[in-house]
Amino acid sequence: xxxxxxxxFLFTGVFFFTVGTIGVLRLPDVFCRLxxxxxxxxxxxxxxxxxxxxxxxxxxxxxxIVFMIIFILITNPTAGHIIARASYDTIVDWTGxxxxxxxxxE
Amino acid sequence: MFFSKDVLGMTIILYIFxxxxxxxxxxxxxxxxxxxxxxxxxxxxPEIIKKEERPPFIARGFFFLRFVFILIREIIKANIQVVxxxxxxxxxxxxxxxxxxxxxxxxxxxxxxxxxITLTPGTLTIDxxxxxxxxxxxxxxxxxxxxxxxxxKALVEFEGRSK
Numbered sequence: 001x002x003x004x005x006x007x008x009f010l011f012t013g014v015f016f017f018t019v020g021t022i023g024v025l026r027l028p029d030v031f032c033r034l035x036x037x038x039x040x041x042x043x044x045x046x047x048x049x050x051x052x053x054x055x056x057x058x059x060x061x062x063x064x065i066v067f068m069i070i071f072i073l074i075t076n077p078t079a080g081h082i083i084a085r086a087s088y089d090t091i092v093d094w095t096g097x098x099x100x101x102x103x104x105x106e
Numbered sequence: 107m108f109f110s111k112d113v114l115g116m117t118i119i120l121y122i123f124x125x126x127x128x129x130x131x132x133x134x135x136x137x138x139x140x141x142x143x144x145x146x147x148x149x150x151x152p153e154i155i156k157k158e159e160r161p162p163f164i165a166r167g168f169f170f171l172r173f174v175f176i177l178i179r180e181i182i183k184a185n186i187q188v189v190x191x192x193x194x195x196x197x198x199x200x201x202x203x204x205x206x207x208x209x210x211x212x213x214x215x216x217x218x219x220x221x222x223i224t225l226t227p228g229t230l231t232i233d234x235x236x237x238x239x240x241x242x243x244x245x246x247x248x249x250x251x252x253x254x255x256x257x258x259k260a261l262v263e264f265e266g267r268s269k
Contacts, residue, residue, distance in 0.1 A: 016185055023192040031230060031242045032201055036192060038224050039184045046181075060129035067127070077224035077231075084232045084242065 006051045013047030016040045030087045038080035045072050109148075112155045116147035169264040176260045177222055184227040191244070200246040205238050206253075215261050222257045 023036025049069050056062040120143035128135055191199060210216045216234060223231045223241060228248040233240040243249055 016189075019185075019189050019192055023188060026192060026197065027199070028197075029201070031232075032199060032244060035228070035230055035242075035244050036188055038230070039181070039188050042225060043181055043185045063126050063129060074221070077221040080224055081220060081231050081234075084230055088232050088240075 002054065006055045009047050009051035009054065013044045013051065016047065017044040020044065031084060034080050034084055038077055042073060042076045045069070045076070110151070112151040113144075113147045116151045116155070117143045120146060166264060166266065169260070173218075173257070173260040173264050176256050177225065180222075180226045180257055184225060187227045199244055202243050202246055202249070203232070203240060204243055204249055204252075205240050208234070208236060208238055209258065210261065211265060215265055219258065219261055222261070223255075226255060226257055 017040065020036050020040030023040065024033045027033045027036055046069055049065050049072075053062050053065050053069075056065065117140075121140055124139035124143060125136075128139065191197065208216065210219045216236075220231045220234045220239065223229050223239065228244040229252070230242040230244075231239060232242055241252075243252075
């Protein structure tokens with residue numbers, strides 16, 4: 001019974017990872033790609049590591065994996081935020097304008 | 107001062123962290139962990155915990171738990187939306203940048219709010235300061251729904267004031 005739940009979590013996590021990767025390939029510019037990446041990576045890592053916690057039970061490794069989930073939940077959006085701000089200041093997006101000038105108009 | 111409430115609290119947090127990571131109840135381990143936690147707390151507590159920056163709502167644990175549950179629900183919703191957009195044959199997205207007002211007052215909640223915006227459906231934080239937040243929206247119809255974001259409401263309640 002526990003194996004079924006573990007497999008369910010694991011495959012859902014891998015599915016979200018796959019969708020995030022397809023999103024990075026399909027979407028047009030860096031900001032849209034970050035949408036796909038930050039969201040699905042956070043839930044994907046969360047589900048895969050949760051399945052490992054369920055498989056491992058309450059032990060030394062399980063507690064460490066719980067800490068990993070918490071830290072990834074904090075750091076993943078922060079990394080996405082840094083990439084987005086750096087791109088906003090420097091990168092010319094797919095319409096040929098600097099993103100900062102375009103943001104000022106709207 | 108040598109021993110204060112800050113030092114005590116930081117010692118307890120570090121000691122619990124040490125016990126969970128090391129996962130053994132041998133007496134050497136317990137003693138070593140307490141010594142390290144206590145000395146690190148004595149030296150670092152005045153540097154890390156500043157009295158004037160401490161927010162007044164730090165003890166409202168129930169509202170923080172409620173915020174975490176709402177955040178997890180929104181993350182799942184955001185992922186379902188990403189799946190819908192990415193796997194549809196034609197990409198119906200209208201990306202745009204919008205500046206909204208900063209509603210959080212304290213640095214802690216500003217950080218939490220910035221990260222939560224990135225994780226909620228269709229929005230991505232680009233720049234945050236005391237006055238405003240610059241957000242990238244994936245689809246244009248989300249802009250009007252943004253002020254009644256449930257995560258933002260939960261964070262405002264966590265700050266301890268009604269909107």
